Amino acid sequence: xxxxxxxDLDDTIVDTSKLAEMARRNAIENMVRHxxxxxxxxxxHELRELINEYGSNFGRHFDYLLRxxxxxxxxxxxxxxxxxxxxxxxxxxxxxxxxxxxxLELKREGLSLGIITDGNPIKQWExxxxxxxxxxxxxxxxxxxxGVKKPHPKIFKKALGRFNAEPHEALMVGDRLYSDIYxxxxxxxxTVWFKYGKYANRELDYLEYADFTINSLEDVLNIVRRLTSxxxxxxxxxxxAD
Amino acid sequence: xxxxxxxDLDDTIVDTSKLAEMARRNAIENMVRHxxxxxxxxxxHELRELINEYGSNFGRHFDYLLRxxxxxxxxxxxxxxxxxxxxxxxxxxxxxxxxxxxxLELKREGLSLGIITDGNPIKQWExxxxxxxxxxxxxxxxxxxxGVKKPHPKIFKKALGRFNAEPHEALMVGDRLYSDIYxxxxxxxxTVWFKYGKYANRELDYLEYADFTINSLEDVLNIVRRLTSxxxxxxxxxxxAD
Numbered sequence: 001x002x003x004x005x006x007x008d009l010d011d012t013i014v015d016t017s018k019l020a021e022m023a024r025r026n027a028i029e030n031m032v033r034h035x036x037x038x039x040x041x042x043x044x045h046e047l048r049e050l051i052n053e054y055g056s057n058f059g060r061h062f063d064y065l066l067r068x069x070x071x072x073x074x075x076x077x078x079x080x081x082x083x084x085x086x087x088x089x090x091x092x093x094x095x096x097x098x099x100x101x102x103x104l105e106l107k108r109e110g111l112s113l114g115i116i117t118d119g120n121p122i123k124q125w126e127x128x129x130x131x132x133x134x135x136x137x138x139x140x141x142x143x144x145x146x147g148v149k150k151p152h153p154k155i156f157k158k159a160l161g162r163f164n165a166e167p168h169e170a171l172m173v174g175d176r177l178y179s180d181i182y183x184x185x186x187x188x189x190x191t192v193w194f195k196y197g198k199y200a201n202r203e204l205d206y207l208e209y210a211d212f213t214i215n216s217l218e219d220v221l222n223i224v225r226r227l228t229s230x231x232x233x234x235x236x237x238x239x240x241a242d
Numbered sequence: 243x244x245x246x247x248x249x250d251l252d253d254t255i256v257d258t259s260k261l262a263e264m265a266r267r268n269a270i271e272n273m274v275r276h277x278x279x280x281x282x283x284x285x286x287h288e289l290r291e292l293i294n295e296y297g298s299n300f301g302r303h304f305d306y307l308l309r310x311x312x313x314x315x316x317x318x319x320x321x322x323x324x325x326x327x328x329x330x331x332x333x334x335x336x337x338x339x340x341x342x343x344x345x346l347e348l349k350r351e352g353l354s355l356g357i358i359t360d361g362n363p364i365k366q367w368e369x370x371x372x373x374x375x376x377x378x379x380x381x382x383x384x385x386x387x388x389g390v391k392k393p394h395p396k397i398f399k400k401a402l403g404r405f406n407a408e409p410h411e412a413l414m415v416g417d418r419l420y421s422d423i424y425x426x427x428x429x430x431x432x433t434v435w436f437k438y439g440k441y442a443n444r445e446l447d448y449l450e451y452a453d454f455t456i457n458s459l460e461d462v463l464n465i466v467r468r469l470t471s472x473x474x475x476x477x478x479x480x481x482x483a484d
Contacts, residue, residue: 034371075367076370076371078363079365079371083368122317125317
């Protein structure tokens with residue numbers, strides 16, 4: 001019997017990678033428009049490399065991009081990039097297809113909902129509040145606020161504690177096999193791997209920790225219903241066995 | 243004879259204080275909406291005090307606001323503030339009334355235009371580019387990029403050097419008597435104090451350094467024309483005297 005469903009945030013209920021990709025392209029287009037003396041393709045390729053090396057949360061992408069392109073530092077170009085990047089992020093932030101339907105149905109069926117995510121607390125809350133997703137969730141756990149990162153068991157245990165739930169009463173849905181699936185399974189939760197976004201083909205070593213694999217977020221509903229009816233059958237049996 | 247006109251940025255050609263005020267009010271409204279357990283007026287008063295003490299460019303306004311209100315840190319409230327603050331800044335950024343007319347006319351009359359401003363280079367360029375003001379200006383001098391702050395003579399001299407202009411061939415227009423007017427007068431420029439925004443009644447000790455005081459930005463045109471015709475008369479006289 002599932003009592004609570006936890007969701008990861010990025011690329012599980014918020015379409016982050018797609019948005020970041022769009023934002024980066026628009027940023028470079030605006031930098032070139034404002035005089036950056038390198039063509040779009042070369043610059044974009046360089047930025048992709050940079051992000052692979054330094055990670056997507058590195059705070060100085062545009063500074064380093066200029067250095068890599070052997071260009072002098074010009075705050076005008078950086079500003080052009082920043083403007084287009086932010087405009088895109090604000091204008092095109094969207095939830096993953098099916099998110100609202102899944103959340104609404106789960107709420108209607110009486111389940112509690114939570115978010116367990118890594119990342120900067122203010123930036124993560126910004127996404128939640130901009131999309132007005134906050135009312136669906138009873139609790140939000142963000143690792144840089146809690147002080148523990150997925151897949152460490154502590155963040156999952158804290159989340160369970162908040163709902164007075166046993167591990168087997170909780171379902172974790174996420175796009176990352178390592179941090180979401182391996183992490184949640186480790187504490188005994190049921191796990192749903194959402195094969196979506198840039199991690200759809202990564203970390204496959206941890207595939208064995210996924211109880212379910214889905215390609216559409218809406219499949220979460222079927223899984224919850226199945227687990228619930230199985231739970232009911234089992235407790236029926238237990239009653240009969242008495 | 244005036245060859246080049248320099249403008250300060252904030253509260254001279256970009257309506258910064260008005261916008262910041264609006265953005266702060268909207269930020270607090272959104273924080274209260276998302277559960278901040280203090281009323282709007284108390285919170286707003288506290289934020290005003292904080293800004294007076296720490297300055298408007300302090301990066302941790304919302305964190306400190308929560309501390310001052312004896313509230314626990316909640317990234318959700320900070321995010322709510324940040325979102326409304328940014329939304330307002332992006333949606334309502336405007337140039338000061340008359341700016342485009344003045345810039346266009348000055349360009350049409352063959353003058354060179356520059357910006358001399360304090361502040362963060364990327365943030366200042368963001369305002370210039372978002373308002374698409376960059377095409378009017380031949381050069382932009384931002385103190386945190388140049389490494390010298392107004393009223394230090396060096397930033398004004400650098401600007402003059404860029405245009406090969408003598409000090410008396412340059413006009414500086416700004417809202418701050420100390421950094422803009424006293425600073426520019428010190429190197430020998432002509433000075434126009436734009437009595438506007440929150441500095442309209444401050445730093446009056448430096449009023450003597452203003453050659454002109456205006457209440458509307460459009461008055462810059464009359465001043466430039468008057469200085470130009472006076473210059474022509476004077477050189478006529480010089481010719482006759484030969």
